[in-house]
Amino acid sequence: xxxxxxxxxxxxxxxxxxxxxxxxxxxxxxxxxxxxxxxxxxxxxxxxxxxxxxxxxxxxxxxxxxxxxxxxxxxxxxxxxxxxxxxxxxxxxxxxxxxxxxxxxxxxxxxxxxxxxxxxxxxxxxxxxxxxxxxxxxxxxxxxxxxxxxxxxxxxxxxxxxxxxxxxxxxxxxxxxxxxxxxxxxxxxxxxxxxxxxxxxxxxxxxxxxxxxxxxxxxxxxxxxxxxxxxxxxxxxxxxxxxxxxxxxxxxxxxxxxxxxxxxxxxxxxxxxxxxxxxxxxxxxxxxxxxxxxxxxxxxxxxxxxxxxxxxxxxxxxxxxxxxxxxxxxxxxxxxxxxxxxxxxxxxxxxxxxxxxxxxxxxxxxxxxxxxxxxxxxxxxxxxx
Numbered sequence: 001x002x003x004x005x006x007x008x009x010x011x012x013x014x015x016x017x018x019x020x021x022x023x024x025x026x027x028x029x030x031x032x033x034x035x036x037x038x039x040x041x042x043x044x045x046x047x048x049x050x051x052x053x054x055x056x057x058x059x060x061x062x063x064x065x066x067x068x069x070x071x072x073x074x075x076x077x078x079x080x081x082x083x084x085x086x087x088x089x090x091x092x093x094x095x096x097x098x099x100x101x102x103x104x105x106x107x108x109x110x111x112x113x114x115x116x117x118x119x120x121x122x123x124x125x126x127x128x129x130x131x132x133x134x135x136x137x138x139x140x141x142x143x144x145x146x147x148x149x150x151x152x153x154x155x156x157x158x159x160x161x162x163x164x165x166x167x168x169x170x171x172x173x174x175x176x177x178x179x180x181x182x183x184x185x186x187x188x189x190x191x192x193x194x195x196x197x198x199x200x201x202x203x204x205x206x207x208x209x210x211x212x213x214x215x216x217x218x219x220x221x222x223x224x225x226x227x228x229x230x231x232x233x234x235x236x237x238x239x240x241x242x243x244x245x246x247x248x249x250x251x252x253x254x255x256x257x258x259x260x261x262x263x264x265x266x267x268x269x270x271x272x273x274x275x276x277x278x279x280x281x282x283x284x285x286x287x288x289x290x291x292x293x294x295x296x297x298x299x300x301x302x303x304x305x306x307x308x309x310x311x312x313x314x315x316x317x318x319x320x321x322x323x324x325x326x327x328x329x330x331x332x333x334x335x336x337x338x339x340x341x342x343x344x345x346x347x348x349x350x351x352x353x354x355x356x357x358x359x360x361x362x363x364x365x366x367x368x369x370x371x372x373x374x375x376x377x378x379x380x381x382x383x384x385x
Contacts, residue, residue, distance in 0.1 A: 002193075002314040002381045003089040005029040006348040008073035010082040014046040017083040018053040025087040028348060034058055034087040036095030038130065038187055039065030040072075040352040042081035043164040043171070050083060051177045062097040062121075064187040066132040066352075067172045069163030069322035070332070074349030077336030086315070086350045092381060093191035096121035099175040100184045103134045103143060107184075111146030114184040124190035128156045128379070130317075132185045135161030135171045135355030139217075139275050140369045143184060144358055148367070156195055157367040158377045160319035160354030166326060168261075171355070192382035194311065196363040198302030199375045201257055202295030205246045205283035206235055212280045218272045220245075223282065227268025235284050239263040239270075242327055244372050246285040247276055254361055257285055257372040259323045273323070273371055274356065289331055292324055296335040296374040300342050303376040306363020313378040316343050318351030323372045325353045335374065 007024025011017040026034070037058060041050060045067075054063050071079040088095050098121075100113030119126055129151060133143050140161055147157050162171035173185040210231060214222035223231045232239045239260070246255040258272045276282070287295075300316075307313060318336075325332050343349055357370040359377060 001091055002093060002379065003029055003032050004315040004348040005087040006073055006085065006350045008071070008076055008079060008082055008084045010079060012081070014049040015053055017045065018050050021083045021085045022054070022057055025085045029087055029089050032089040034061050034089055036088040036097070036187060037061055037063045038086045039063060040068050040084045040350065041065060042071065043067045043167070044081055045083060047172055047174055047179045051174055051179065055177050062095060063174070063176050064097045064132060064185050065174050066162035066185065067164055068352035069165050069355065070325055070353035072318050072336060072349065072351035074343065075340065075345055077340070078333040084350050084352070086348070090191070090381070093189055093193060094122040094124050096188045096190065097175050098186045098188065099178065099180065101180060102182060103184050104137045104182050107139065107142040108146045108149065110184045111143055112150055114186045115147065115150040118186050118188035122190040126151065126188050126190050127193040128158070128189045128195055130187040131157055131159035131358055132173055133161050134173060134182045135163050136168060137182070140356040140358070141274065144367060144369055154366050156360070156364070158197065158317070158359040158375070160352060160358065161356040163322050163353060163355045166322055194308060194380045194382055196303045196306035196378045197359045197375065198299040198306070198363065199359060199361050199370060199373050200295035200298040200302070201287065201373045202291035203244065203246065203257055203285040203287040203372060205255065205285050207283060209248070209281045209283050212276060212278055212282060215276055215278050217275045220270045220272060220276060221267065228270040229263050229268040231284065243284050243286055244323065245272065246283045248281045256370060259371055289328055292328055293331065293334045293338050296320070297338045297342065299374045300339040300376045303363065303378045304342065307378050311380050313347055313380050315379045316347050316349045317377040317379065318349065319354050319357045319359070319375040320351065321357060321372045322353045322355055324374065
C-alpha cells in the first residue's frame with residue numbers, strides 16, 4: 001500500500017505557505033503518519049524557514065527537495081512562487097534520503113555519497129530513485145552516469161534538476177534541514193514499487209543532419225566546419241533560443257534536445273544548456289505552442305499505457321523543462337490542463353519545471369537525460385497477499 005498526500009500554497013509568507021501546504025497534504029493522508037516528504041519550492045521562498053517548519057511538524061521524517069522554475073500540483077496545475085509538498089505513507093515501502101556535495105566538479109563522488117547515504121538507512125533493496133540535482137553548471141549526463149554506477153545500468157531513476165526561474169544565479173537543494181547548492185539530493189524508495197514513465201517534447205527536426213566539428217563542454221564553436229551560429233542563419237536568418245538542437249546519441253531511441261542559452265556574435269559560438277560531443281550529429285528542432293502542449297498529453301498517455309492494467313497509480317509526478325515554460329509563456333498552464341482529464345481528480349499529482357529531466361524514454365527501462373521534455377512518472381505498489 002502506498003498512500004500519498006499533496007499540498008500547495010502560494011502564500012508569500014514562507015511559514016504560512018509551508019503550514020498551509022502541509023495541512024492539505026496531511027489531510028489527504030487521512031491520519032496515516034508520513035514516512036517521507038518531497039518538496040518543490042519557488043526560488044524566493046525562505047528555505048531555512050521552510051525546512052524548520054517541516055522538521056517541527058514532521059519530527060524524524062526524511063525530507064528531500066529543491067528550488068524550481070515553477071511548480072505543479074493537482075488540481076491547481078501550474079503554480080509560481082509556491083510551496084508544493086508531497087507526503088508518502090506506506091506499510092510496505094521504506095523511504096530514505098541522501099545528499100552528496102560537489103556535483104559540478106566531482107559528480108561520481110557526489111552521486112556515490114547521495115546513494116550510499118540513502119541505501120544505508122534501509123535494510124530493504126532500493127526500488128526507485130528520485131533525483132533532484134543542481135541545475136546550473138553541472139553535466140547532468142555525468143550525474144546520471146554516477147547514479148547508474150551506484151544503482152545499476154537499468155535501475156529506475158527519475159527526477160529533474162533544480163531551477164531558479166531562469167535567473168541563472170543559483171539553485172538550491174535541501175535534505176532535512178541541510179540547505180545546499182552544487183549537490184545531488186535523492187529520495188529513495190525501497191520495497192514493492194511499480195512505476196511507468198512517458199516522455200515527449202513535441203519538437204520535430206528541421207532539414208538535414210549536420211556534424212559538430214568543434215565543441216568544448218556546452219560550447220559549440222563549429223558545425224560542419226563553419227561557425228555554429230551559421231546553422232541558425234541558414235534556416236532562420238538569425239539566432240533564436242527557441243529552436244533547440246536535436247542531438248542524436250547511440251544509446252537512446254530518440255534524439256535529445258539541447259537548448260541554446262546565448263550566441264557569441266563575434267565568433268559564432270553557441271552556448272548550450274548541456275554539453276555535447278565532437279562529431280555528434282545534430283539538427284535544428286522546432287515546435288509550435290500547440291505541439292508543446294500536446295506533447296504533455298502524449299507523455300501522460302504513454303505512462304498510463306505502460307502501467308499495470310490491474311493497478312491504479314497512487315501518485316503522478318510531472319517534470320517539465322524550463323525551456324518549455326519559456327516558450328509557452330502565458331500558455332504554460334495549458335500543459336496541466338491538457339492532462340487533467342487523463343489523471344482525474346482522485347490521483348495526487350505534483351511536479352516542477354526543471355533545468356533538465358531524468359527518466360526512461362520508454363515506460364520502463366534505462367533512464368536517460370532529457371531537455372525541453374515533459375516527463376510523466378506514475379508510481380504505485382505491487383499487489384501483496
